[in-house]
Amino acid sequence: MWLRRVAVIGALVTALLAIGAGPAAAHTVGGVGATNFRTTLEHYDGVPGVELSVVENGSKLEARNSTDTDVVVRGYQDEPYAKIGPGGVFVNENSPAYYLNADRFGVTTVPAGADPRKPPRWRKLSDDQSFRWHDHRTHWMQTTLPPLVSQAPDEFHEISRWTVTLDYRGEALAGTGVLAWVPGPAPWGWFAGVLALLAVPALLLRRGLAFVVGAVVVSDVAHSVGVARLEQSNQVVSLLPQFAVWAIGGLAIWLLVRRHDAGPWAAAVVGVCVAVASGFPDLPVFWRSSAPTVLPLVVDRLSVAVGLGAGLGLVGALALHLVRGRHLRPAVPTPAAALAPDATPAATPDAAPDATPDATPDAAPDAAPDAAIAGAREPATARNEPGEEPREQGAVPREPATGPREPVGAPGEPVGAVSAAGAPGMRARGGRISRRQAVGLAVAGGAGAVAGAGLQAAASPEPPAATPEVGTVPLGSVGRQTVPFHGARQAGIATPTQRQAHARIAAFDLVPGADAAALRSLLQRWTTAAEALAAGRPASDRTDTMTADSGPASLTITVGFGPSLFGRPGFPATARPAALTPLPAFRGETLDPSRSDGDLGVLVAADDAVVVYSALRTLEQLAAGVATPRWQFAGFTRGRGVTTNEGATVRNLMGQLDGTRNPKPDEATFGRQVFAADGWMTNGSYLVVRRIRMLLDDWEKLPVAVQEHVIGRKKDSGAPLSGGVETTAANFGKRGADGQPLIPADSHMRLATAAFNSGAAMLRRGYSYADPLPGGGVEAGLIFLAWQADPRTGFVPVQQNLVAGNDRLSRFIRHETSALFAMPGGVANGEYFGQHLFEELGQ
Numbered sequence: 001m002w003l004r005r006v007a008v009i010g011a012l013v014t015a016l017l018a019i020g021a022g023p024a025a026a027h028t029v030g031g032v033g034a035t036n037f038r039t040t041l042e043h044y045d046g047v048p049g050v051e052l053s054v055v056e057n058g059s060k061l062e063a064r065n066s067t068d069t070d071v072v073v074r075g076y077q078d079e080p081y082a083k084i085g086p087g088g089v090f091v092n093e094n095s096p097a098y099y100l101n102a103d104r105f106g107v108t109t110v111p112a113g114a115d116p117r118k119p120p121r122w123r124k125l126s127d128d129q130s131f132r133w134h135d136h137r138t139h140w141m142q143t144t145l146p147p148l149v150s151q152a153p154d155e156f157h158e159i160s161r162w163t164v165t166l167d168y169r170g171e172a173l174a175g176t177g178v179l180a181w182v183p184g185p186a187p188w189g190w191f192a193g194v195l196a197l198l199a200v201p202a203l204l205l206r207r208g209l210a211f212v213v214g215a216v217v218v219s220d221v222a223h224s225v226g227v228a229r230l231e232q233s234n235q236v237v238s239l240l241p242q243f244a245v246w247a248i249g250g251l252a253i254w255l256l257v258r259r260h261d262a263g264p265w266a267a268a269v270v271g272v273c274v275a276v277a278s279g280f281p282d283l284p285v286f287w288r289s290s291a292p293t294v295l296p297l298v299v300d301r302l303s304v305a306v307g308l309g310a311g312l313g314l315v316g317a318l319a320l321h322l323v324r325g326r327h328l329r330p331a332v333p334t335p336a337a338a339l340a341p342d343a344t345p346a347a348t349p350d351a352a353p354d355a356t357p358d359a360t361p362d363a364a365p366d367a368a369p370d371a372a373i374a375g376a377r378e379p380a381t382a383r384n385e386p387g388e389e390p391r392e393q394g395a396v397p398r399e400p401a402t403g404p405r406e407p408v409g410a411p412g413e414p415v416g417a418v419s420a421a422g423a424p425g426m427r428a429r430g431g432r433i434s435r436r437q438a439v440g441l442a443v444a445g446g447a448g449a450v451a452g453a454g455l456q457a458a459a460s461p462e463p464p465a466a467t468p469e470v471g472t473v474p475l476g477s478v479g480r481q482t483v484p485f486h487g488a489r490q491a492g493i494a495t496p497t498q499r500q501a502h503a504r505i506a507a508f509d510l511v512p513g514a515d516a517a518a519l520r521s522l523l524q525r526w527t528t529a530a531e532a533l534a535a536g537r538p539a540s541d542r543t544d545t546m547t548a549d550s551g552p553a554s555l556t557i558t559v560g561f562g563p564s565l566f567g568r569p570g571f572p573a574t575a576r577p578a579a580l581t582p583l584p585a586f587r588g589e590t591l592d593p594s595r596s597d598g599d600l601g602v603l604v605a606a607d608d609a610v611v612v613y614s615a616l617r618t619l620e621q622l623a624a625g626v627a628t629p630r631w632q633f634a635g636f637t638r639g640r641g642v643t644t645n646e647g648a649t650v651r652n653l654m655g656q657l658d659g660t661r662n663p664k665p666d667e668a669t670f671g672r673q674v675f676a677a678d679g680w681m682t683n684g685s686y687l688v689v690r691r692i693r694m695l696l697d698d699w700e701k702l703p704v705a706v707q708e709h710v711i712g713r714k715k716d717s718g719a720p721l722s723g724g725v726e727t728t729a730a731n732f733g734k735r736g737a738d739g740q741p742l743i744p745a746d747s748h749m750r751l752a753t754a755a756f757n758s759g760a761a762m763l764r765r766g767y768s769y770a771d772p773l774p775g776g777g778v779e780a781g782l783i784f785l786a787w788q789a790d791p792r793t794g795f796v797p798v799q800q801n802l803v804a805g806n807d808r809l810s811r812f813i814r815h816e817t818s819a820l821f822a823m824p825g826g827v828a829n830g831e832y833f834g835q836h837l838f839e840e841l842g843q
């Protein structure tokens with residue numbers, strides 16, 4: 001008995017281990033399972049024979065080239081990354097993309113020597129004429145959802161647009177597409193289905209269990225083949241672990257049909273394997289909008305429901321079988337045989353009447369005490385489980401044991417009721433699995449599965465992953481996050497992961513004599529560096545140690561031009577956009593000119609202070625001889641992971657929720673409030689920088705209720721004083737019992753709101769600062785950063801209104817510095833920061 005159970009459990013464990021070794025490849029396609037992200041190729045300038053497509057449920061791109069000329073896929077810095085042609089597939093070991101693309105999330109270290117500017121070092125991957133790769137331009141790279149999606153997960157969102165370029169016979173073939181969020185359906189109907197299916201095996205325990213096993217196996221075949229067909233790898237190899245389970249399924253059906261005691265056990269093994277391998281991991285298909293399969297989604301969902309529900313139900317059926325002690329095979333031979341003193345041996349025609357257990361051909365000589373294994377020899381009652389009622393034993397022979405599904409065993413094969421009834425040429429060992437059968441089951445199932453998993457692993461289609469260099473440490477969830485550098489708008493303005501915890505804003509002035517050509521070359525160097533750093537690669541051989549262990553940590557580098565640039569050689573003053581007119585002086589302010597203005601402005605932000613510092617340091621080094629640093633401020637805000645709601649409004653150093661009434665990216669007016677639409681500034685934004693010191697000693701003396709009247713909002717919740725919650729629209733007309741407006745007319749919020757400023761709006765994304773002073777003090781405040789389509793209809797009228805209305809907040813703050821920069825539109829592949837300005841000026 002014990003040996004049989006050990007063997008069955010062994011089969012279960014080994015099969016599970018094998019399946020556990022391969023689900024990523026078998027069921028999730030390169031690490032991405034069912035998802036609401038959708039990557040689509042919208043347009044491709046293809047030529048016959050050179051195809052580009054999105055494959056594996058958006059996880060990869062595929063390029064096919066059946067022509068006689070190589071096609072080259074460009075990497076993230078436009079360097080040659082892969083070459084596909086008549087000679088096969090090659091990758092460039094000098095392309096950082098080669099290393100980054102080895103992992104779905106780009107969690108790899110790029111060797112310092114991998115320089116995209118160096119000539120390609122081709123390494124052959126295969127003789128194929130097609131190539132699949134994880135292209136990080138086309139899918140969502142972070143492990144957290146975009147904030148837009150977090151705010152409204154049930155709505156469709158276009159997250160980004162991407163471009164991938166192939167070079168073919170001197171032509172650039174561009175493929176452009178969209179990454180979108182498509183919400184999935186409600187899963188409750190499917191869960192109800194799973195619950196219902198859980199009960200089915202128990203209901204069919206006596207007669208239909210084989211049918212249930214068949215259904216579970218068929219659903220798993222459909223599910224697994226559907227997934228495997230999506231992959232480029234050898235599909236047979238990727239299915240090998242499943243073959244073992246299906247084989248056990250076949251065996252289970254055979255045993256059940258023969259009403260063998262081992263049948264429910266084998267069925268339970270299959271049920272657990274399918275539920276664990278295909279059911280649980282792929283459960284998200286119930287509520288997600290796409291899945292990595294070639295099957296129609298409804299069929300895939302059905303297969304998961306059957307695998308999980310009926311699969312686990314088979315375990316329940318086994319439990320019921322054991323509890324009730326109901327044997328599916330005849331528990332006793334026919335009455336006539338049972339009456340005979342040597343009834344059981346006699347039922348085995350080829351066994352001698354006085355046979356000892358050794359007479360069972362495959363019983364070991366020492367098996368005699370193990371009556372449960374030598375089933376044919378045990379007394380009929382010994383085959384019953386504890387608690388089994390004699391009535392049940394008597395009932396079994398009346399079942400249609402000789403029905404159509406009852407196989408008639410060949411000589412030497414175990415059979416069930418027919419043999420027990422004394423059919424000639426058959427053995428009566430069918431009621432119990434023999435030791436040899438049990439061990440065979442374990443070995444066949446386990447070895448097949450383990451071998452399958454091994455073969456599968458050996459046949460992995462991934463290019464060899466880059467081995468992290470000695471001295472580096474694996475990146476964590478914050479460190480490995482990237483914000484795409486390329487796009488229609490510059491990263492760092494309204495990109496989803498904008499709330500990086502650390503930032504530095506710096507201004508540079510051109511050195512005397514530096515002309516447009518020198519600045520263009522500097523901007524090209526900055527672009528190359530920013531592209532690399534944002535993707536987590538070193539910008540140059542010199543700077544790769546400071547952040548070697550940090551990863552990009554959502555680094556963004558945003559670059560623009562100050563009003564004073566216009567008037568420098570090559571930049572006529574007349575070319576300055578009207579929106580870049582220097583800010584007017586505001587009453588009551590005393591600004592420090594040495595820490596204001598500047599020819600160039602750079603905002604560097606990331607979730608790590610070292611990454612930010614290091615990136616800005618790199619830009620400073622690259623500027624040598626062309627531009628010198630003018631001023632620089634460092635700021636901070638709430639760190640990532642501090643709250644579970646990344647999108648929640650942050651607090652400033654006065655303790656207020658700051659940013660509540662910002663324009664939101666999903667509002668129809670967002671684009672025209674924040675982004676310009678004119679000439680070279682199209683898709684750019686104007687950035688106002690004000691270093692505003694807070695007089696915290698005075699502020700902190702105020703009772704909270706007074707502080708709340710200064711702003712017009714509750715300090716704890718951020719709700720307007722007119723009532724509601726943080727997001728409730730303010731009611732400026734509402735009055736209290738004393739007849740006074742609940743939101744004071746000179747409160748900061750009332751004076752700043754768009755409704756009282758001709759619709760003026762801006763995106764405020766400030767950072768706190770707290771810098772030590774000599775002597776032990778600290779100066780603290782807000783590095784106020786406001787983005788808008790035009791400061792003349794954004795910051796300027798609002799600040800004028802705050803001053804004119806004697807903003808209550810003004811008694812507790814001091815504007816100390818000021819700058820304005822025109823931050824141009826995004827940098828496309830192959831372009832550099834501000835290229836359109838140079839083109840417009842004919843530089």
Ligand code: HEM
Nearest residue numbers: 656657658659660661692711749752753754782798799813
């Ligand atoms: C240290 C200086 C400042 C502090 C501490 C501060 C704080 C706040 C707070 C707590 C709110 C309410 C919550 C919110 O909607 O974000 C707010 C709103 C606002 N602030 Fe400021 N602010 C400062 C400076 C400025 C400046 C210089 C401007 C622009 C000239 C400005 C423009 C606005 C606007 C437009 C709103 C939204 C008003 C609404 O529509 O409700 N703030 N500010």
